[in-house]
Amino acid sequence: MNEGGIIGERVTLSGRVMAPSGAFPVSGALVFLTKEDLEPIPSGVYHYECDEMQGTPYALSKADGTWTIENAPVGTWKLVTRKGNFRRVREIEVATGMDPNVHEELTTLPGSRTPDGLDMTPSFAVVKTSPDLTYDLLAKFGMGQVNASGELVQGTESFHIYEDGGFSSYAHTSTLFDNDNLHNYHMIFLPCYASSVGVPFVNNNIQKLRDYVSKGGRIYNSCTVSLWTEAPFPEYVDFYQDDAPSRFDIGRRTNTAYATKGTMLDPDLAAWMGVVTGSDPNNIAFQNGYVTIDATQEVNDGHGLEKDGFVVKPYTWVRDNGTYAGSPLMVTYNYDLGKVFYSVYETSSKTAAITPQEYVLLYVILEVGVCANLPPEVK
Numbered sequence: 001m002n003e004g005g006i007i008g009e010r011v012t013l014s015g016r017v018m019a020p021s022g023a024f025p026v027s028g029a030l031v032f033l034t035k036e037d038l039e040p041i042p043s044g045v046y047h048y049e050c051d052e053m054q055g056t057p058y059a060l061s062k063a064d065g066t067w068t069i070e071n072a073p074v075g076t077w078k079l080v081t082r083k084g085n086f087r088r089v090r091e092i093e094v095a096t097g098m099d100p101n102v103h104e105e106l107t108t109l110p111g112s113r114t115p116d117g118l119d120m121t122p123s124f125a126v127v128k129t130s131p132d133l134t135y136d137l138l139a140k141f142g143m144g145q146v147n148a149s150g151e152l153v154q155g156t157e158s159f160h161i162y163e164d165g166g167f168s169s170y171a172h173t174s175t176l177f178d179n180d181n182l183h184n185y186h187m188i189f190l191p192c193y194a195s196s197v198g199v200p201f202v203n204n205n206i207q208k209l210r211d212y213v214s215k216g217g218r219i220y221n222s223c224t225v226s227l228w229t230e231a232p233f234p235e236y237v238d239f240y241q242d243d244a245p246s247r248f249d250i251g252r253r254t255n256t257a258y259a260t261k262g263t264m265l266d267p268d269l270a271a272w273m274g275v276v277t278g279s280d281p282n283n284i285a286f287q288n289g290y291v292t293i294d295a296t297q298e299v300n301d302g303h304g305l306e307k308d309g310f311v312v313k314p315y316t317w318v319r320d321n322g323t324y325a326g327s328p329l330m331v332t333y334n335y336d337l338g339k340v341f342y343s344v345y346e347t348s349s350k351t352a353a354i355t356p357q358e359y360v361l362l363y364v365i366l367e368v369g370v371c372a373n374l375p376p377e378v379k
Helices: 134-143 173-177 199-204 206-214 267-277 356-366
Strands: 010-016 030-034 058-060 066-073 075-083 086-094 124-128 160-163 187-190 218-222 237-239 258-264 284-289 293-296 315-320 328-335 338-343
Touching (some): 058 066, 066 075, 124 134, 160 173, 206 218, 258 267, 315 356, 338 356
Parallel strands (some): 124 160, 124 187, 187 218
Antiparallel strands (some): 030 075, 075 086, 258 315
């Protein structure tokens, strides 16, 4: 995406990247100027490679969402904001003497796709279940409307919902695995307690889950339905006691929910959590935990990232510093072109406001597809 021949007068532009709801800032978003027509983001699973920024005026948003492009050439440009598979494109006229503060709407991540391709969002499939209400969290993020209690208003969502028992207006979880249906989605969410299909069903679909992730798909899984990720990927996470794929609640530590405090191990996550929660990122409250992880394992099986010598290296985002001190609370690992996300707790509950542990999930899934090793910002 080289904008070769950039000469002439330059203008400094500044702004802030916001979540689709407009309620909080987004860290690490790519903001850039281009005159090229952008390719549509594929609606199904694919391998997102880094956008080439060499010679292109760009910036990455900071923990508070702010960004600055100090070298914007005068002229008519497409202003592009991208975070993973969320992308907004708006036309902007850069002129000397203009107000350098770009209106937030121009760099607010979209909550739904538009037919003209100017707003694009990920293709998500979410299993609607309880007690982990991930569909409500995505709506609070801005991918749907919510009522005063923070619950999704049915029919306003910009993602596909599958039901896991008791929500008969949607297709059942099992249909997510019909033919190649999984491959219609960038990411699937299998939260607690998505289990109505039964243990044999999961074990019979191990290869489909592996193939989906291998080709670039993402899986989020939580709490006491850890079978969904442990069965297809048993090598990388050692759960409490027996890891055999004979039950959904692999790693269950207790029959009653535990609360604890967590330390953000990722420095960028820590900085952002300090902004959006106003709390100490080394002492964030977590609740509704049932599972514990004993350890994660690096495995040299050829399925990791090229930069890691194809070794799979699980990454712990948050570590327990309270009830089960030292145990990972949120882990991810790459597998070929895709990624797996697992939290030991029920992430989402019925609340009008986004909770700290919900913010952690939003940050982690928004890291998907962000370019690494970008060139120095053009000055």
